[in-house]
Amino acid sequence: MNTSTFDSPWLGALHAAANGWPVFPLRPGSKRPALHGESRCPRTGACADGHAKWEDRATTDPEQIRRCWETGPFNAGIATGPAGLVVVDLDVPKNDKGMKDMPCGMTTFTALCERAGQPVPTTHTVRTPSGGSHLYFRSPEGARLGNTAGTLGALIDTRAWGGYVVASGSITPQGAYEIDDPAPVGPLPAWLASLLNPARTPQTPPTVHVPRNVPAYVAAALRNEAAAVAGAWEGTRNLTLVRAARALGRFVASGDLDRGTVQDALKEAGEAAGLSERDCTPAIANALDWSITHNPGPTA
Incomplete structure (x- = not known):
C-alpha cells in the first residue's frame, strides 16, 4: 500500500504489519489496548504459560490481523520495541491557562536540532488528531531504548521498548491518525540517540545478603536480578524492578527464599538505579504478591 490515508483502522494495521511492525488491537475510537489485563487473565490460549501483555501479543501475521479485526472496529497500536522503532511524539499545547502559550513540540524539537547543528530529520511521519506529529526512526543497532517523557523537551515524548503508538488509519473522537510524510x-540520528541514551557511570552491583541455606542457583538468581535492577536505565527501571520481583517471587512461593530477603535486595538495587523508596516498596510488594499467587508452593 502506497497511499497515505486508510479507509479503516484494519487497513492501517495491515500496512504497519507489511512494514514489519507488530500490531495489536486498541479499543474502538480509543488509544487504550483492547486486550485483557493481568487481573482478568484466563491463562489460556496465548496466555497459557503466563499472562501475555500487548507487547508480547503484537503480530505481523496478516491472517491473524484479519481475524481479529473481523470481530470489531478496533484501532491499531504498533509495539515500537519489537518493531525496532523509536518514535518521537511531538505534541501541541492543550487549550488551558497553563499550556496554551507554550511552544509546540515541533517548535521545541526544531530548536533542539538547531542547537545540535543538524537539520530536522526527514523520515516517515504520522499526523495525530490533535495536530501533533509522530516521527518514526529505526532504533540503533544493539540498543534497547525505553520510553521518555519530556527528556528532550516540553511536549516531546519518545516511544520504544515498553511503549506503543497509534497506527495511521486509527480514529478517535478528535479525528484520524494520517500519514503526513x-x-x-x-535511522535515529546519532546526536539524538546520545540524548536518549547518555553515557552513564556503571553502577556497582548492590551487596546481596543471602542466607547460608539457600541453594546456589537461587542465590545466583537473587544476585543477578538485583544487578539487573541496579543497572537499569531511566525509562526501564520500574519495569525491570517488577520483572525481577516476579521472577524471584517463585522462590518465595517454593520456600527457597524469605520474602524479606527479596524485598531488601530489590529495594537496595532499585535505589541504586535512582528510584526512591516510595517507588520501590509498593512495586516490589505487588509484584511479589502476584508471583506468589501464580506459582505453586511446596507440596507436603
Missing part, C-alpha cells in the same frame, strides 16, 4: 523510516 510517507518517506522511508530513517
Whole structure:
C-alpha cells in the first residue's frame, strides 16, 4: 500500500504489519489496548504459560490481523520495541491557562536540532488528531531504548521498548491518525540517540545478603536480578524492578527464599538505579504478591 490515508483502522494495521511492525488491537475510537489485563487473565490460549501483555501479543501475521479485526472496529497500536522503532511524539499545547502559550513540540524539537547543528530529520511521519506529529526512526543497532517523557523537551515524548503508538488509519473522537510524510523510516540520528541514551557511570552491583541455606542457583538468581535492577536505565527501571520481583517471587512461593530477603535486595538495587523508596516498596510488594499467587508452593 502506497497511499497515505486508510479507509479503516484494519487497513492501517495491515500496512504497519507489511512494514514489519507488530500490531495489536486498541479499543474502538480509543488509544487504550483492547486486550485483557493481568487481573482478568484466563491463562489460556496465548496466555497459557503466563499472562501475555500487548507487547508480547503484537503480530505481523496478516491472517491473524484479519481475524481479529473481523470481530470489531478496533484501532491499531504498533509495539515500537519489537518493531525496532523509536518514535518521537511531538505534541501541541492543550487549550488551558497553563499550556496554551507554550511552544509546540515541533517548535521545541526544531530548536533542539538547531542547537545540535543538524537539520530536522526527514523520515516517515504520522499526523495525530490533535495536530501533533509522530516521527518514526529505526532504533540503533544493539540498543534497547525505553520510553521518555519530556527528556528532550516540553511536549516531546519518545516511544520504544515498553511503549506503543497509534497506527495511521486509527480514529478517535478528535479525528484520524494520517500519514503526513510517507518517506522511508530513517535511522535515529546519532546526536539524538546520545540524548536518549547518555553515557552513564556503571553502577556497582548492590551487596546481596543471602542466607547460608539457600541453594546456589537461587542465590545466583537473587544476585543477578538485583544487578539487573541496579543497572537499569531511566525509562526501564520500574519495569525491570517488577520483572525481577516476579521472577524471584517463585522462590518465595517454593520456600527457597524469605520474602524479606527479596524485598531488601530489590529495594537496595532499585535505589541504586535512582528510584526512591516510595517507588520501590509498593512495586516490589505487588509484584511479589502476584508471583506468589501464580506459582505453586511446596507440596507436603
